[in-house]
Amino acid sequence: MIEAHLSLLRARHSISIEEETAIRDSISEVRDYPARKVLAEPGEELSFSTLVLKGFLCRYKDLSEGQRQITQIHVPGDFADLHSFTLKKLDHSVMTLTPTRIAMVPHATLNRITERYPHLTRVYWFSTNLDAAINREWEVSLGRRTALARCAHLLAELRFRLAMVGQADRRGYDLPISQIDLSECLGLTAVHVNRSLRRLREEGAATFRIGRVEIHDLARLEDIGEFDPAYLYPAAVPI
Amino acid sequence: MIEAHLSLLRARHSISIEEETAIRDSISEVRDYPARKVLAEPGEELSFSTLVLKGFLCRYKDLSEGQRQITQIHVPGDFADLHSFTLKKLDHSVMTLTPTRIAMVPHATLNRITERYPHLTRVYWFSTNLDAAINREWEVSLGRRTALARCAHLLAELRFRLAMVGQADRRGYDLPISQIDLSECLGLTAVHVNRSLRRLREEGAATFRIGRVEIHDLARLEDIGEFDPAYLYPAAVPI
DNA sequence: CGTCCCGTTGATAGGGTTCAATCTCCGTGG
C-alpha cells in the first residue's frame, strides 16, 4: 500500500533502491481510523508524520462561532503532515474525512534521513513545497474565483491528483465526502455549494453524488474552474 | 544587512558559528531593485533563491481578465523564494512592492548545504514550512473572515512579523504599499478595502496612510482580526 | 500646469448567505 507514495515520488524524481529501502523502513506502524477522527490538534507536540495509504484526510482550522476552513485535502500517497517534522507543533488540526489507513513515520527516522540521505531529504522538502503550492492555488480560488469556478477547480484538482495514483480517470473518481466538507474547503455555505454543483451538472461538466464524482466533460470542467495543473508539478523535477 | 535574516533564524533555532559562516558565504550577489519590478515569472527556470535585505516583496498569481491574487508578502529577513530551490520552476510570480535590496543565494550553494549541514537544512526546511503556515492562515482569512477582519488580520500579521526584525513596535510600522496591493492580498476590491480601512480607523484600531500603519489600539486590532500569532511560530522550535 | 495614479465617497447591482421547510437515505430498535 506504500506503492502509491513511491509512485508519486517517482513521477517527479528518481528514487534509488537504497532510498526506497530507507522509505520502506521508515514506517513504524500502520493504523486504521474511522471517518471524522481527529488525528492531531493545534499545539500538540508530534513525534511522527503520517503517510496516507488509503482514504482521505484533511487539515483544517477552526474559528470562533463554529466556522471552519479546510486548508488542504490529502489523498492516498500523500504525506499528510510531513511539515510537522520541522514544525513539531501544528497550527491546525488533522482529521480523517473517510475511513483511512495511515502509516506512521517517526520524526527520529526522518531526522536520520536528513543526516544520511541528502537527495531524499530534498525530495521530501519538495513534497512539502508542493503542498504549499496547493495552498497558494487555494488562496487564488478563495480570493478570486466565483463559487462555480471554485467547485469546478476543486473537483478538477482532486481528479488530477487521484489520477496520479491510479484512482481516477477521465470519467470520474470516488470521493466519499459530504457537501458540507466541500463547503469548508471552498469558503462557501453548504447551501451554495449545493446550488453550484447543480449548475455544474446542468452545464454538463460533472455530477457530484455522495461517494462519487462523475465527469461528463473534463475539458469543460477544467475550463469552468480555470484549472491549469502546472502548480501540481506533474512532470519530472531534477533535484 | 543579513542580520535580520540571522536574527529571524535565531529567534526559533540555535545556529552555530559554522552554520552562520555557511549562511554568510552563501550569498553570491546583492542587488537593488525599484518598486514593482517582476523578479520571477511562472515556469521560468531559477538557479538561485532571493533573500530580502530591505523592502517588501510579494508572490502573486494572475488570472484571466486582469485579476490578481497576492499569496504572500515578504519582509526583510525572509527568504522570498527558498522553495524555488526544490521546485526549480515557480508556479507564481515574484515582484517587488517597494524599492528592495536582495541577496542572491545560488541553488548550487543550497545544495551543498543539504549535503554538509543537515541541521541547517532542517532549519531552512522549517522556513519554507513556516511560509506554508502563513499561506494556510491566509486561506482562512480569504475563506471565512469578513472584509474588516481580513484587513485587521493582515495589518496585525505584518506588524508581528516586522516586529521580529525590529521594524515595528506597538505604535506602528512603515508599509509603503498601496490599497490596491492590499486588495490583491485580501481578495477584495480596492474600493472596499478603502471602506474597511476607514472603519478600522473609526473604530480606533489603526490608521493606514500611504507609507505607514499607525496603530491606535493593538489589542483591538488583533481582536477584530481574530489574530493569534501561534501560526507564526514565534518561539523556539528544536529541530 | 497638465496628467496620471491613487484615495475617497456615493449610488446601485448582484453573488452568496441566512433562514426555513421538505425530502431522501440509512442505520437502529422494537
Added chain:
DNA sequence: CCACGGAGATTGAACCCTATCAACGGGACG
C-alpha cells in the same frame, strides 16, 4: 419487518455584504 430518528441533500425567499460603476480630490512628477 417496519416505524422512528438523524444527518445530509435540496429548494425557495429574503436579506446583506461586497462588487461595480461613476465622479471627484489630491499629491507627485514631468
